[in-house]
Amino acid sequence: MESTLRRTWAETDLDAIEFNYKKIREHIGPDVKFLGVVKADAYGHGALQVSRLLEELGADYLAVSSIDEAMELRLNGITGIPVLILGHTPKEQVGRLIEYNITQAVTCRSKAVEYSEAATAAGGTLKIHIKVDTGMSRLGYLCEGRHYETGVEGICEACNMPGLDAEGIFTHFAVSDEPGEDAKEYTLKQLKLFTDVIAAVEAKLGRSFKLRHCANTGATVCYPEALLDMVRPGLLLYGYGEHAAQLGLKPAMTLKTTVSTIKTYDPGTRISYGGIYTTEKRTRMGVLPYGYADGFFRSLSNRYSVMTVEGPAPQRGKICMDMCMVDLTDKMKVDVGSEIEVFGPHNPIEKMAELAGTIPYELTCAVSKRVPRLYIRHGKVTEKELLLRM
Numbered sequence: 001m002e003s004t005l006r007r008t009w010a011e012t013d014l015d016a017i018e019f020n021y022k023k024i025r026e027h028i029g030p031d032v033k034f035l036g037v038v039k040a041d042a043y044g045h046g047a048l049q050v051s052r053l054l055e056e057l058g059a060d061y062l063a064v065s066s067i068d069e070a071m072e073l074r075l076n077g078i079t080g081i082p083v084l085i086l087g088h089t090p091k092e093q094v095g096r097l098i099e100y101n102i103t104q105a106v107t108c109r110s111k112a113v114e115y116s117e118a119a120t121a122a123g124g125t126l127k128i129h130i131k132v133d134t135g136m137s138r139l140g141y142l143c144e145g146r147h148y149e150t151g152v153e154g155i156c157e158a159c160n161m162p163g164l165d166a167e168g169i170f171t172h173f174a175v176s177d178e179p180g181e182d183a184k185e186y187t188l189k190q191l192k193l194f195t196d197v198i199a200a201v202e203a204k205l206g207r208s209f210k211l212r213h214c215a216n217t218g219a220t221v222c223y224p225e226a227l228l229d230m231v232r233p234g235l236l237l238y239g240y241g242e243h244a245a246q247l248g249l250k251p252a253m254t255l256k257t258t259v260s261t262i263k264t265y266d267p268g269t270r271i272s273y274g275g276i277y278t279t280e281k282r283t284r285m286g287v288l289p290y291g292y293a294d295g296f297f298r299s300l301s302n303r304y305s306v307m308t309v310e311g312p313a314p315q316r317g318k319i320c321m322d323m324c325m326v327d328l329t330d331k332m333k334v335d336v337g338s339e340i341e342v343f344g345p346h347n348p349i350e351k352m353a354e355l356a357g358t359i360p361y362e363l364t365c366a367v368s369k370r371v372p373r374l375y376i377r378h379g380k381v382t383e384k385e386l387l388l389r390m
């Protein structure tokens with residue numbers, strides 16, 4: 001950290017991720033495979049570091065959202081574990097998918113045709129997982145209601161296309177992580193449609209898929225009937241949210257900053273842009289080098305508290321691009337240079353997410369590239385990383 005001028009950083013606790021991985025493995029049992037979702041730089045935790053760890057721990061699969069994310073893994077030595085691209089890849093890239101042993105989701109007939117043609121032209125075989133839309137209404141072969149027959153037909157057709165090897169089939173749940181009977185009914189309906197489609201396709205083809213998977217975080221914890229051949233959690237692995245709490249998992253990221261400067265203002269002093277906060281008494285105000293360009297949502301202005309060694313310190317006034325102000329009155333142990341926890345084990349990210357009207361996913365993804373990353377393994381900082389173009 002000494003090498004950077006800014007004094008805000010994110011710690012990814014790889015020990016916590018290992019702990020979570022093992023706990024999830026225990027929960028799903030020995031017969032279910034594990035795919036770790038590492039898209040979006042592993043939800044901001046460092047895709048390379050998390051993927052290396054998962055490969056080392058014996059995870060079965062990784063998933064990313066794009067070919068760029070997949071290539072990042074492959075070009076950095078993560079070659080001993082299959083990688084699935086959940087999103088679309090342009091057909092011009094099929095040669096590279098084959099060359100680097102990357103599995104592609106196939107979401108509709110036109111993509112299947114494109115991929116088949118491109119793979120055949122490249123003289124290779126593209127490994128694919130068929131995506132079924134069972135009610136998420138995003139990507140996937142539509143199979144609901146009147147679309148059932150054409151959906152099943154289309155999937156069978158893709159499985160028989162030259163140049164394609166349909167290793168797996170998957171679907172995605174829309175509300176499996178939400179409480180209540182409605183969510184349960186919807187999820188079980190999605191699951192039933194998914195397993196019906198698989199049965200119909202397998203009967204028609206006279207062979208079965210090696211990997212049938214649908215369980216995201218919510219389903220991995222709450223729907224044992226949805227585990228199938230492989231689970232596909234993201235958030236759970238990183239240890240956030242109620243499902244992680246249910247399994248006793250640990251949050252993997254801690255965002256820390258330090259106090260840059262402290263000034264004491266008289267009562268009646270307006271703080272920051274727009275003057276939305278005015279001191280009521282003599283106020284000892286600290287400046288933190290942490291602003292919305294680091295991922296501190298401006299909508300949280302005047303509403304969030306960071307954690308100091310002497311308890312929570314309320315943030316005051318508008319959050320700026322590079323800085324924010326916090327009230328350190330009566331926190332005399334907190335001085336210039338003192339460490340502050342923005343979120344982490346002592347200041348749960350779930351609370352910040354709720355205040356910001358969002359979910360923990362968005363907050364860890366929002367930690368920007370100028371925030372240096374520290375990686376902790378076996379209790380020690382093993383790697384420091386700055387994502388700026390140096």
Ligand SMILES: *Cc1c(COP(=O)(O)O)cnc(C)c1O
Binds near residue numbers: 086235236
């Ligand atoms: C992101 C994603 C996941 C992981 O979701 P979590 O809620 O983080 O467990 C699983 N499957 C697909 C298709 C996804 O896009």
